[in-house]
Amino acid sequence: MAGTSSSYRLGANIESVRAALDATNEAREAALPGCRRVIQLSGSAIKCVHRLQADRALAFADDAESVLREVQSALDGQPSVQHAGFLHDAEKEYVEARSVIALVAGDRLPSAEDLHVGGPAYLKGLAEAASELRRHLLDRLRDGQLARGEELLGLMDDVYESLSVIDFPDAVTGGLRRTLDALRAVLERSRGDLTTTVLQTRLQHALETAAGVVADSGTG
Numbered sequence: 001m002a003g004t005s006s007s008y009r010l011g012a013n014i015e016s017v018r019a020a021l022d023a024t025n026e027a028r029e030a031a032l033p034g035c036r037r038v039i040q041l042s043g044s045a046i047k048c049v050h051r052l053q054a055d056r057a058l059a060f061a062d063d064a065e066s067v068l069r070e071v072q073s074a075l076d077g078q079p080s081v082q083h084a085g086f087l088h089d090a091e092k093e094y095v096e097a098r099s100v101i102a103l104v105a106g107d108r109l110p111s112a113e114d115l116h117v118g119g120p121a122y123l124k125g126l127a128e129a130a131s132e133l134r135r136h137l138l139d140r141l142r143d144g145q146l147a148r149g150e151e152l153l154g155l156m157d158d159v160y161e162s163l164s165v166i167d168f169p170d171a172v173t174g175g176l177r178r179t180l181d182a183l184r185a186v187l188e189r190s191r192g193d194l195t196t197t198v199l200q201t202r203l204q205h206a207l208e209t210a211a212g213v214v215a216d217s218g219t220g
Helices: 002-050 054-074 086-105 119-142 146-163 176-219
Strands: none
Touching: 002 054, 002 086, 002 119, 054 086, 086 119, 086 146, 119 146, 119 176, 146 176
């Protein structure tokens, strides 16, 4: 009888673990497609920002938020899956989209609490948003909007300086240091592009002015 009782308890113990693992696996299978969808929608939002389609950008970001909330709800109470990495990536991309929208529009940057995301995902998403501004900056320079280019570079610089004070191990920040290293490189390239464009514009204006003086002298 003792052996039978022990076997019963063993079977029950294993069954309880199996049931918990089954629930974890179901949560994972439900969350993975949602995380991929959040990343896709966030990327579409950023593309719309660069195309100056502000309303469409907000619509994509809102859709991404809806899907992200579903994912977060599905993973509630499943810490092993919550911290597996794919939720962090989805939150990071969502933060990037919302931050790019805000930075370009000149709106207040939303906080991690506003976006309901983890701290490391927020910090990395904000850093990647600053890097993403490079494309917008170059587009504005091609349009001859030097003042706007300088403004965007200033925003990139502000984000980098603000994040540089975060001094924790990568295990705590999710690898923020590497993301900041990439942002610094993007920032310096953008600074160089802006400086070159400003100097070329000044030279062009000087040549045009000189040509106008010569033309006036010849006419006189």
